[in-house]
Amino acid sequence: MIVTVKNQCSKREFDKLISWIKSLGLDTHVSAGANATVIGLIGDTSRVDIELLHSLEIVEAVTRIQEPFKNANRKFHPEDSIIDVKGVKFGGTHFPIIAGPCSVESEKQVIEIAKAVKEAGATMLRGGAFKPRTSPYAFQGMGVDGIKILQKAREEVGLPIVTEIMSEKYIDAFEDVDMVQIGARNMQNFDLLKAVGRLNKPVLLKRGLANTIQEWLMSAEYIMSEGNNNIVLCERGIRTFEPYTRNTLDLSAIPILKEKTHLPVIVDPSHASGLSRLVKPMSLASVGAGADGLIIEVHNNPAKALCDGAQSLRPEQFADVVKAIDVMLPLVNKER
Numbered sequence: 001m002i003v004t005v006k007n008q009c010s011k012r013e014f015d016k017l018i019s020w021i022k023s024l025g026l027d028t029h030v031s032a033g034a035n036a037t038v039i040g041l042i043g044d045t046s047r048v049d050i051e052l053l054h055s056l057e058i059v060e061a062v063t064r065i066q067e068p069f070k071n072a073n074r075k076f077h078p079e080d081s082i083i084d085v086k087g088v089k090f091g092g093t094h095f096p097i098i099a100g101p102c103s104v105e106s107e108k109q110v111i112e113i114a115k116a117v118k119e120a121g122a123t124m125l126r127g128g129a130f131k132p133r134t135s136p137y138a139f140q141g142m143g144v145d146g147i148k149i150l151q152k153a154r155e156e157v158g159l160p161i162v163t164e165i166m167s168e169k170y171i172d173a174f175e176d177v178d179m180v181q182i183g184a185r186n187m188q189n190f191d192l193l194k195a196v197g198r199l200n201k202p203v204l205l206k207r208g209l210a211n212t213i214q215e216w217l218m219s220a221e222y223i224m225s226e227g228n229n230n231i232v233l234c235e236r237g238i239r240t241f242e243p244y245t246r247n248t249l250d251l252s253a254i255p256i257l258k259e260k261t262h263l264p265v266i267v268d269p270s271h272a273s274g275l276s277r278l279v280k281p282m283s284l285a286s287v288g289a290g291a292d293g294l295i296i297e298v299h300n301n302p303a304k305a306l307c308d309g310a311q312s313l314r315p316e317q318f319a320d321v322v323k324a325i326d327v328m329l330p331l332v333n334k335e336r
């Protein structure tokens with residue numbers, strides 16, 4: 001971190017700043033130029049309150065050299081992390097496809113969809129038991145019973161399951177879930193992040209609706225700081241001014257994340273677009289951009305879905321998407 005000090009600052013103020021920096025356990029390197037004096041902060045600057053430094057009368061500018069995320073940082077872990085979810089691998093040359101309904105509606109529905117998506121090439125099953133809905137009057141999910149249905153489908157079909165946790169209160173119900181999802185609306189629920197950080201279980205961390213890539217990586221850092229390094233990031237579109245789509249898929253987040261972090265990153269083209277007809281082109285674009293996998297909503301009767309029918313594919317449409325992905329994967333050195 002580099003602090004540029006204002007020209008007219010007194011020696012007394014300058015010395016006070018230096019001793020304050022040293023009190024944080026950091027060393028300093030001062031270089032006095034003709035027009036500005038610059039202090040280099042040496043050591044672990046992750047605990048420095050950058051806003052506080054900025055607010056000091058004598059400080060002209062503060063520049064962060066080191067990124068504030070450590071465990072997730074590729075600089076300290078150059079090779080790709082491979083996250084294993086009951087034998088399904090994310091990262092490296094792997095390209096898993098998670099598919100299933102937005103929400104668990106009944107045993108019959110989930111098992112029918114699970115069979116169809118497996119047949120089409122899905123490697124994991126999704127389904128929301130706890131649903132974060134915009135309206136409190138909309139279907140809220142089946143809760144713990146929904147998790148039991150997913151477990152039954154797993155038994156019947158043999159696909160590992162991923163489902164969203166909304167509150168630490170229900171953490172015991174997730175004990176026999178293969179991967180825990182943190183949804184967009186909870187990306188900065190720091191207590192929940194810490195709670196899943198204490199689990200010995202992979203986490204699918206979705207990007208918040210209006211969060212920067214760095215904020216997202218800081219959320220991953222929260223989970224990792226508690227000891228759980230098994231994280232897969234999921235870009236699911238961000239809110240922009242564009243109303244033709246539900247969200248705007250931030251494709252450039254994928255190559256940026258590949259530079260910044262060793263964690264795998266998958267894409268959710270369903271929530272990113274909100275429109276089933278956009279799922280195929282957005283899936284292929286994600287493959288092209290270097291994604292490590294996809295999570296796609298599939299329903300056996302989208303018109304009757306209790307949640308997100310407009311963006312859900314029918315099983316045969318999903319099968320068509322998988323076929324197109326398979327054509328592209330060798331071009332990006334990946335395999336399903």
Ligand code: PEP
Nearest residue numbers: 128183184185206236271
């Ligand atoms: C979901 O995957 O079911 C979901 C609610 O997604 P998001 O948190 O990305 O909106």
Ligand code: MN
Nearest residue numbers: 102297307308
């Ligand atoms: Mn959904």
